[in-house]
Amino acid sequence: MFGRTAAQLVREVNNDDQHIRRFNYDLFDKVIAEIQEHFQQVTTIMEKGQEENEDGQITSVDENYNGAVIHHQSILRNKRCLLAYMYHRANRLQRLRWQLGAVLPEDVKGLLHPSEKEFVKSYSEALSSYMTKLDIDLTVDITPPKDPYIQVRVLDNIGEVLLGDQSTSLVRNSIHFVKRSEAETLISQGLLEEFTG
Amino acid sequence: MDSGNGSEDGTPWGRGDGQGDDDDINRDWGHKDIPNDVEVLKRVWRNEKSAPEILAYESLLVERVQEQIANMEENILAAAESLDDMMLSIFEMDVNRLMFLLRAYLRVRLSKIDKFALHIMRTADLWDRLSPQEQEYASKFVDVLSKHMHDSVLGKLEKAYESMMKQAASSEENDMIVEPNLDTYVFCRSKTALGTFQLDDKGDETVDMMPNDLYILRYRPVRNLIETDRIELV
Numbered sequence: 001m002f003g004r005t006a007a008q009l010v011r012e013v014n015n016d017d018q019h020i021r022r023f024n025y026d027l028f029d030k031v032i033a034e035i036q037e038h039f040q041q042v043t044t045i046m047e048k049g050q051e052e053n054e055d056g057q058i059t060s061v062d063e064n065y066n067g068a069v070i071h072h073q074s075i076l077r078n079k080r081c082l083l084a085y086m087y088h089r090a091n092r093l094q095r096l097r098w099q100l101g102a103v104l105p106e107d108v109k110g111l112l113h114p115s116e117k118e119f120v121k122s123y124s125e126a127l128s129s130y131m132t133k134l135d136i137d138l139t140v141d142i143t144p145p146k147d148p149y150i151q152v153r154v155l156d157n158i159g160e161v162l163l164g165d166q167s168t169s170l171v172r173n174s175i176h177f178v179k180r181s182e183a184e185t186l187i188s189q190g191l192l193e194e195f196t197g
Numbered sequence: 198m199d200s201g202n203g204s205e206d207g208t209p210w211g212r213g214d215g216q217g218d219d220d221d222i223n224r225d226w227g228h229k230d231i232p233n234d235v236e237v238l239k240r241v242w243r244n245e246k247s248a249p250e251i252l253a254y255e256s257l258l259v260e261r262v263q264e265q266i267a268n269m270e271e272n273i274l275a276a277a278e279s280l281d282d283m284m285l286s287i288f289e290m291d292v293n294r295l296m297f298l299l300r301a302y303l304r305v306r307l308s309k310i311d312k313f314a315l316h317i318m319r320t321a322d323l324w325d326r327l328s329p330q331e332q333e334y335a336s337k338f339v340d341v342l343s344k345h346m347h348d349s350v351l352g353k354l355e356k357a358y359e360s361m362m363k364q365a366a367s368s369e370e371n372d373m374i375v376e377p378n379l380d381t382y383v384f385c386r387s388k389t390a391l392g393t394f395q396l397d398d399k400g401d402e403t404v405d406m407m408p409n410d411l412y413i414l415r416y417r418p419v420r421n422l423i424e425t426d427r428i429e430l431v
Contacts, residue, residue, distance in 0.1 A: 032353050039355050075354075076364045082350045083361075083373075090345060094311065115348035119341060126337035127307075133330045134303070136263075141300050145293045149286070181293065 002038075002074040006031045006081030013088040020092055023113040028082070035078050038071040045071070086116075093120050098139050099188050102128060140184045150180045152187065153195040161186075234261050235295060240429050242302040247384065247430035248423065249377040249416055251309045251317060254328040262299055266292060306331065314339045315362070315374045379417045386411055387428045394418075 009027045045068045102124045158170040163182050186192040241255050269292045314335050317323040343361050351359045362371040391406035396418045422428045
């Protein structure tokens with residue numbers, strides 16, 4: 001049936017909420033091929049119509065015309081589905097940029113279409129340049145601050161990190177009392193967790 | 198924006214009566230105007246957050262707040278010796294909250310730009326609402342997005358179907374651009390009695406706006422009231 005493959009593709013991004021799945025080349029290419037097929041059909045029908053009406057007039061009651069419309073609509077539908085698929089994934093990548101910072105982890109990169117990698121890079125550059133111009137980092141402080149200080153537990157051996165005006169040695173499992181704004185980046189990168197014991 | 202309004206309620210930021218203690222602190226710290234700007238920023242942020250479309254950028258307000266933040270940070274550093282930890286942490290919290298408000302305001306605008314960039318760019322009225330930096334960001338974003346879409350999908354389609362704005366070359370309008378739904382409902386509150394207000398063109402539907410009452414109304418008829426600062430969104 002026309003448009004079914006594309007619908008499957010869209011369902012894939014709708015299903016799971018936050019995760020980025022591996023880019024589905026298989027379905028994606030199938031939909032592209034379908035579009036080309038539809039386009040072939042439209043062209044053939046139109047040409048046939050031209051031949052049959054020697055005087056060059058195509059009447060709307062022409063049976064061939066209806067066939068062409070269906071193929072045309074299928075192309076539009078498939079196009080919209082493909083764009084929706086890309087757009088949803090792009091949105092998720094944008095969110096990752098906010099959470100994890102400018103550099104995407106390697107395992108995420110492996111799931112992406114080459115153009116998506118390019119997109120994240122350029123998006124990140126545009127965002128960074130905006131924040132630099134205003135001299136304000138917008139990716140911290142996502143939740144309203146309750147207390148300027150929080151307790152954090154270190155999840156990995158990080159080594160010496162400059163927190164505030166002094167350098168602190170972050171050893172795995174050690175607990176520190178730090179400024180929230182300074183810890184937030186490290187928390188979103190999964191290096192620290194808020195300690196609420 | 199006039200910073201003289203917006204502090205009528207008794208919030209800790211308000212400059213209402215019976216807050217002599219606050220006034221003392223403000224005098225000592227030399228930022229007497231903060232409560233008002235904070236209050237305004239808070240309202241501006243809430244409006245921006247609840248309105249479906251992007252609102253005019255409050256450039257003067259943002260500048261003033263940025264200045265205030267810098268001042269407060271300086272003051273904290275200067276007084277770090279003489280104050281005890283408790284007071285210091287309270288003042289720091291003060292700065293952090295203001296920073297949060299400012300960031301949240303800029304963030305919610307960016308997220309709208311991300312979502313409606315194409316629409317905003319093609320509507321002069323909306324385009325003028327952005328700050329110069331936001332305009333630069335928006336055009337970059339549109340470039341980045343269209344390049345991405347062309348490289349991945351559109352470039353593989355036939356000429357007649359490759360546009361990002363139109364479904365097909367035969368479409369008469371740009372039927373692929375996402376626009377905000379201005380008929381969505383918003384919670385709003387009026388600061389003063391606005392009298393009878395007309396909600397549609399025909400005048401069938403009207404509402405009496407009483408001060409400080411909450412209303413749930415369609416955004417479109419009240420958008421002018423927000424622009425002219427007569428109601429606020431919550």
